[in-house]
Structures are given as structure tokens and as C-alpha cells.
Amino acid sequence: MKTYKIAVIKGDGIGPEIVDEAIKVLDAVAQKEGFNLEYNEYLLGGSAYDVFEDPAPEETIKGCLNSDAVLFGAIGGPKWDNLPKEKRPESGLLKLRKSLGLFANIRPAIIFDELINASTLKPEVIKGVDLVVVRELTGGIYFGEPRYKDSNKAYNTMIYTRDEIERIAHIAFKEAQKRNKKVTSVDKANVLEVSELWREVVNEVAQNYPDIELEHMYVDNAAMQLIRDPKQFDVILTGNIFGDILSDEASMIVGSIGLLPSASIGGKVGLFEPIHGSAPDIAGQGIANPIATILSAAMMLDYLGEHKGAKRIKEAIKSVLKEGYRTKDLAAFDAKEVVTTSEMGSLIAEHASN
Ligand code: IPM
Ligand code: MG
16 A cells, blocks of 8 residues: 655644644545555644743754655744844745745635635636736745845845746646646836846747747736736736735635645645744634635645545545534625534545545
């Protein structure tokens, strides 16, 4: 029987609760499809700082590198907000992404018809939306040097090299080939040199993909177009900080940030995490929505080549939503019954083993 080694990072806040539900569902699917998952837990973020005074301990990075994939919950919380930046949970996540070489972040916005009323946008605007943000994850202003701060002056540097732009552009075009054959590259080329280069290189890479339609859009316009008419997008290709912002925006098209998964790839092992944060205000209450993490687990199975298992998970989530089960965040949207985090996980696990 095939065995996959999964590094599990539950993290902070609601992280442990939602990851436990994803594991419940993964185990159900593994049994059904006849493969094995071997889990090893590692600390990252605030919980790692509490033990090691380091938000990204070496042991965690090594453990991840020695696995087939990483399943990740969420990190951060007010408890660690006043630490120096390099000790903060967020720095731990950035270091992990960089150490694993995860330069591509794939964030699909998936609409569930059952939850069409959960979005703040009108149903006719969002019905049929099917887009994915391909965000560069290990470069740009997040990592650029020099960076500096004193009490009178501070700066960061937005850098992209040709190689960095080329490799993320290839990922976006290949993604579009599997989808609706359109790439919208988002930049600020009317102001920034780094965006001028971005645009030139994306145009060059596009020559290899004559089947894909390419358009360029300034980031301010893209932010507006996403709300005005999200259906015009298929693959949005963009850099680190623009992708950070636009993917949160795209999540609201769907209605709940508790629904969206993500995959970070490009290195030796992929990392799979919900796009939402650690929600410390609701941690431990059993009300967090585990669906984004469970969908991330489905993306992980696709990545491992276990496509039938991934499909089982996605269909189970649809069935459970169709039957009217909702966690508290979605209680107002056609709920037949409001269930806890753990009940939601069990329902999805049950349906996935049918
Ligand atoms: C995300 C988060 C992170 C980011 C933070 C926690 C460092 O917002 O994954 O989008 O900015 O990349
Ligand atoms: Mg973000």
C-alpha cells in the first residue's frame, strides 16, 4: 500500500481544531481509496516561539523537507503581536515558505451554489465565478533588500528578477491550460519599474503558450474589476503583495473566508493551507469553519496524485452543504442545522466514505 509522509503544522488559534477535522476526513478517504497517510507534527508560529523562542525552528523546516507534503492550519495571535518582527509568527511562515522554495501560491475562488447568498455581492454577479489567483510567494517587497526602519524613516524594496518572473508566469500559463485559457497579469507598470520588467517577461513567456489569451491589468483597476465583474477572470497572475491583497478580496466574492483553500508549490514539497488566519477570537469554541482546511487537504491529495480521493472530499463538502449543514459563520444562509467544527468534519468524513 502506498504511504505518504505528511508534515502537519497545526499552528495557533483555530489552527489545531480545523487541522484535526481535515485529518479526520483524510483518514476516511485514505481507507476508502487504499493508501496510507503517516503524520508527523511540527511547531511553527506562536506555538513554536513559546517552546523554542523561534517561530520557525530548524526541526520544523527539516521535517517538512523530509515529507511528501505539508498540511498547515494557521498562525498568529495577539499574544505574539508585540514581539520583534523576526520573532513574530508571520516571520515563521515567511521563513518556511522561503526555505521550502514555495514560490507559487495557488488560490482558487470556488463558488458553492448552496451558499450563493452568503456573498455581499449580488447572486447574478457571482454565479458561475471560477477564478484562481497565482501569486508569487518568495520574492517582491516581502523579501527585498535593503529594508530599514528607524523612528523617522523606513523603507522596503520591491525586487523581481527575470528568473523569478519567468517561473511564476509558466505556472500561471500552465494553470490556464487546464482551465479557461486566459491569464490576466496584474501589475503597476504605469508607475513601477519592477512592474515594467514583470510585464515584459510575462509577454515573452506568453510566446510559449499560443493557446492562452493574455491581458495585462493595473492592480488598482483589477481590484475594481474583481468586484464589478469577477466572471471576466480565469487565472490572475501577480506578485507577492498584490496577490496577498487581491486573494483576500477574491475570497469575499465567495462569501466566507472560511471556505477557501490554497496550495503553495514550486519546491520539493507542497504546502497546503486555508487562506484565512488563526482567528484567535473564536479559538477553542468549536465554531470555526473547517471547510477551507478540508479543501486544502483535497488540493494536497491532487498534488500527491490521489485524484479520486480529492474528488471524494470535494463532493462530500457539496453534499453536506446541500443538506443544509452549516457552521456558525454561515448560519444565516439556508441552514437546516448549525453544527460545530467537529460535527462538520465528521459529516464530511462520513459522506467521503460513501
Ligand atoms: C497570507 C498571509 C501571510 C502573507 C501573512 C500571515 C504573512 O496574509 O498567507 O496571505 O502576507 O503572505
Ligand atoms: Mg494574506
